[in-house]
Amino acid sequence: MGAEIERADPSAPHEVEPDRDDSPSRFAHVRIETSEVKAEMAVPSSQTRRLLTTVLDVLVVLGAVLGPALTLKAASAALPTWATAGTIAGQLALLTVVAVIAHRPEHPGRLPS
Numbered sequence: 001m002g003a004e005i006e007r008a009d010p011s012a013p014h015e016v017e018p019d020r021d022d023s024p025s026r027f028a029h030v031r032i033e034t035s036e037v038k039a040e041m042a043v044p045s046s047q048t049r050r051l052l053t054t055v056l057d058v059l060v061v062l063g064a065v066l067g068p069a070l071t072l073k074a075a076s077a078a079l080p081t082w083a084t085a086g087t088i089a090g091q092l093a094l095l096t097v098v099a100v101i102a103h104r105p106e107h108p109g110r111l112p113s
Contacts, residue, residue: 030055056102060095067091 028048031040032055043051068088075084 053102057099060099060102063095064092067095 025042026045027042028045028051029040029042030048030051031038033039041051068091071084071087071091075087
């Protein structure tokens, strides 16, 4: 899985994906694509934030489980226990910050309805 960011060249011809319909609709389209898997969802525009928050929650849970497990597997026996524990604590703290930021109210100072 990878991501690439390129600057748009204004002189380059605009290429449109052949399978994509660019006509306006009431739905928001979310597409996740890797070399093995392609998933696309269409949800009402009002529910896009909820969908993206759910996807982020799944990624945070996977990170909370797989991050420490992979760290324990990769840590050598010569590495001090406090260093391994600190690395795992840092991973979990970062995931906690991401989850808290994702679940803050849409409008600061106003409670979500």
